[in-house]
Amino acid sequence: MFEDVKMTLSRTGQWSGELTxxxxxxxxxxxxxxxxxxxxGAIRTVVEADRDVTSGCGTLEALRExxxxxxxxxxxxxx
Numbered sequence: 001m002f003e004d005v006k007m008t009l010s011r012t013g014q015w016s017g018e019l020t021x022x023x024x025x026x027x028x029x030x031x032x033x034x035x036x037x038x039x040x041g042a043i044r045t046v047v048e049a050d051r052d053v054t055s056g057c058g059t060l061e062a063l064r065e066x067x068x069x070x071x072x073x074x075x076x077x078x079x
Contacts (some may be wrong), residue, residue, distance in 0.1 A: 005035065009046065013037050018053065030054045 007055035008015045016034040027051060032070045 009035055009037065021050070070074075 001063075005015050005017075014034070017032075019031055019033045020028050021031055030053050031055050033048060033050045035048045037071040038047055038068055
C-alpha cells in the first residue's frame, strides 16, 4: 500500500485515501489521509493530515453485513 502512495506522490505531488495506522499502544486505526509535498529550496518534505474514521468503519461493515444477510434471506425465500 505504501509503495502505491509513494509512487502517486512522486508522480503527482499529492495523494489521498484511507490507510490503517498502528498507534503506540498497538491498536489499529483507520484514517482518511491526505499527503502532499512542501518544497523549500532543495528540501522536499512530505506532509500528511489524517482523520480517524475507525468508528465509522465498524458501522459501515455492520450495514454491509446486514445488506448481505437481507439478500441471502430474500434469495432463499423467493421462488
